[in-house]
Amino acid sequence: MTDTTIWAKSASHGGALSLFEHTRHVMDVTAAIAGALKFDERLAVLGAAIHDLGKAHVAFQRKLTMKKSQLQDPNQILHRHELSSLGFLPLLPREDWPAVIDMVVAHHKPIRQAAQAADGFGKGIIDLDKRSRTWLADHLEGWEDWSPRALAVLEELGITTHAISRIEAEEAIRFALAHCKAKGYGWSAERGLLMAADHFASALTDKAKDQLSLLFKEPKLEYFNRPHELYPLSLMAADQPQRHTLVVASTGAGKTDYLFRRCRGRVFYTLPFQASINSMYQRLLKTDEEKPFGGSIRLLHATSQLVENRGKVEEQLQSLVGASVKVLTPHQLAAIVFGTPGFEAVMLDVRGADIILDEVHTYSAQAQAMVLEIVAALRRLDCRLHIGTATMPSTLYAELLRRLGGPAEVAEVQLAPDVVVSFDRHQVYKVARDEDDPAGWPLETDEILTQAFAVGEKVLVICNTVFGAQKQYQRLRELFPEVNHLLLHSRFKRGDRAKREKRLEDEFNNPKIPGPCFVVSTQVVEVSLDISFDRMITEAAPLDALVQRFGRVNRRRTEDTIGKFKPVHVLAPGPSYLPYGAAEIKASYAQLPDHGGILHEQELQQKIDAVYPQLQPWDISTHVIWDGERCRLRELCNNTRSVLVDALQIESSACILEKDQEKYEAKDTPWQERIQLEIPVSWRSMRPHLGKYCRSDVGALPFVIPGNKHYEELGLLFDEHDIFLEN
CATH class of the missing domain: 3.40.50.300 (P-loop containing nucleotide triphosphate hydrolases)
Structure with a gap:
């Protein structure tokens, strides 16, 4: 690298990386994803090529070397590199502009964010147009000096370029602004494509190319065709013509194998609890060793990177698109219901896949409402849904059957009465x-x-x-x-x-x-x-x-x-x-x-229905972005993550022990080690103790809990005297 190198990332943000290297990685990943998902590969690669060219702007390059305190300097212009990148649209045919704008303009921030921004000011293109008279000039400041350097990056990447005047660049950005202002309601597949590729390339950098052959590869699931008299579901046909599946069967009947046998493509397997997800993931890894699926298996939940032990690349892959089989919680799919950041990439990832929703009865009223909305959203994305449970109220079963399209669309599977008796x-x-x-x-x-x-x-x-x-x-x-x-x-x-x-x-x-x-x-x-x-x-x-x-x-x-x-x-x-x-x-x-x-297993349904005579779902309608088939969210926009918290009342906090505070807050402590020191606690449990403890200003901002000399035996105790009485 030379002193004139244009940097895409600094050493403090995941490792120093040049704009040329990062753009090349994103172009490679974009081409692979576009090919797998039947996008216009030529157009997708062009969008990837220009998506970060605005990082050549002197304001961005200067920011990479600044300390946090310097970033608060009121004299600094508010610079969004993706908006400066739009100045390079004249390199493309005019008919390509709308699709490329959708890829580039909001791959970090929605086009309109003001109402939800934490500081009251959004940073999207429409927000900036409203709050600043100089935003366009700021984003093209020094254009004649830095745009040739950005064009040189494209030339090095094999893309033919030509000089672009400041007037042409300004016209292109104004075109993009008008394009964004004219947006209606819906979601942008192009935005999802670029976000997915950018995230993938940023996580794996030079190792991304080695993973491209496995992206969106359908697994081979023949292993699960293993009939055995002890597991009655293994003896039942799984080739019914209906797209979806509802299985109610006793624990130990072979439900997991049956659900996999119903799958025809890539599989997303959801379970409600972290422990059960980890267990299923390890089970699938052992299965893959015995009879390879021919694709990638990934795990995804809040702390899944602590469980993955196959290496750094596998750890980084967990949250990325394109897995052959992914084990996760329904909350990881909730973005498609609530429109939280990155929801378009999630929609592209799951579109047309097989989704297994296991143990759907074990959710709270709030989470059950989310699952019902996820079912509806996944159907819109042409997914095949396979739902399994040991017990389910008849009212919930009827609602799921309705949302899946009724008996014509759903293979309903239950054990015969004489078989059920054997599970007592x-x-x-x-x-x-x-x-x-x-x-x-x-x-x-x-x-x-x-x-x-x-x-x-x-x-x-x-x-x-x-x-x-x-x-x-x-x-x-x-x-x-x-x-x-x-x-x-x-x-x-x-x-x-x-x-x-x-x-x-x-x-x-x-x-x-x-x-x-x-x-x-x-x-x-x-x-x-x-x-x-x-x-x-x-x-x-x-x-x-x-x-x-x-x-x-x-x-x-x-x-x-x-x-x-x-x-x-x-x-x-x-x-x-x-x-x-x-x-x-x-x-x-x-x-x-x-x-x-x-x-008696035969009597369980009657007993369950006596306890739950009516379906009482939690009302989350005001938070959901869908009204039937119509999306209620403006295209190229998203809700903040707080919407998910508000809708499901799942807000949680983290605690650390006082004895771990020094290590947790040390600058050289990797984030993976910090997470391992955290103790998750719901806000409901924390509220009675809020006035007692200080909070760290590092990482997840955990509450610092003193005492706890008995932690190794009992775990976190808020009030030790309640258990250990003084003699």
Whole structure:
């Protein structure tokens, strides 16, 4: 590189990279994506070629070397490099301008942002036109000096150029402004294409080209065609002519394989919880080793990069487009419903793919409303949807069937009644609470555990809250000090939780390692974790959640286990029903058998419908960008991420321990290590403590929690004295 090199990125923003290198990478990726998605490849590559030429502007080059304090200088012009890039439109035929403008003008900021901008001022082209009389002149300042250098980059990239006068450049930007002002409602595939390619190229830089042959490659899923008498769904046909699928089948019936057998193209597999997603991802990696899919497998959730251990490239690929199989949460698809940043790229990524929505019944009312909207949005994108669940209220089933287009469009799959009987496997015992201590756990549970451990059983204990799990774990650990034990809940550091989940799978769930042992957990173990215990003690919960919890007991289906039953003990509802509603817990408890009665799978639907007689979806209509087939969002615009938070009430915060603060805030601590130190906590749980703790001004701005000398055993404690009483 020379002193005259035009830089696209500085060393402090992902590594020094020249404009030539970055543009070449983006052009390569754009060509590959355009070819896979049937875009006009010539036009797409031209848009990629000019998208960042405005970075040659002296203001941008100067900004790359500035400190944060200097960026606040009021004398600095407000420069958006993508707007300066529009000055190079005269290199293209006039008929190409509209499509290229759509690619370039909003690949970082929407064209109109003022109403949503955090500082009250948007930075899109329409915003700047309203707030500044000099914005156009500012973006072409020094044009005669820096535009030839930008043109030289294009020439080096093999693109024929010619000199562009300032008048021509100004006319081009004014054309782009008028084009943007005339935009109606809808979404821009061109914007999504450039954003997807830019993100991909920026993440992988010179390694991007090695991945292009795998982009949008359909996987080979023959592995899942493996009939076995123990798994009745594996014996059922999966070649029905309907596009979509609704499967209701007992846990262990082979539902995962069946859902994959229904897929015809690239697959997005969604699950609600991080632990279950990680488990499914590892399962698919092992499957791929045994019989390769012939494409890429990726994982995506809030901390998925901490789980990926196959190398830096695989880590960077997780959030990018074009995977053959991707395991993720529905929240990662929510952008297509709420129009949050990058939603156009997500729409291009999923368009025409197979989407598996597994365990759809396990969502809150807010998240369930989101899933219903996602179903509608995915149908608009010509996706094939395959929905699976162990239990589902009839009202929810009917609504999903309607949104999928009815029986003519949906293959409805259920097990025959005589087959369902073979999945009975749990004896239910209700455990009354002590009248003198209704909030505590009765002595009967200690007697149950004593007898279970005496015969070497593995016991799973589930509490409804983190605080409850911490108290029970401490009590049981002291009561049974010789028994191997584990505590698992959400308030561990992200890195520590991943280790505990692995220990749960490798040690406590390993049939080669005998009991006795006990695991105390919250509902994080409810869904799709392939674990099997001998016995369970659980607090009362909604019936659908209880069924999922029971599914972690006597899970392994063999010729020897069919017709055999294992015990589950359910505590009567206590004085607190958090985090659930009192009515649904009481109704659910009333539906359970007692005194060792069998929970019959054939009766589950009737019991579920008794608890949930009506569908009560959360109203998120004011946040959704779709009204039937009509998009209510202006093209080249997007909503802020706060819309998703407001609609679903999922706002969360992060905490760190005081002892980790110095490391967390150190300048040389990589972001990956910072994330591993964070402890996620919902805002609902944080609100009672907001006045107690200071916040770090680094990273996720976590609350700094002092004390917690017992963290290694119990996880985060806000009030230690509630558990550890002074003597």
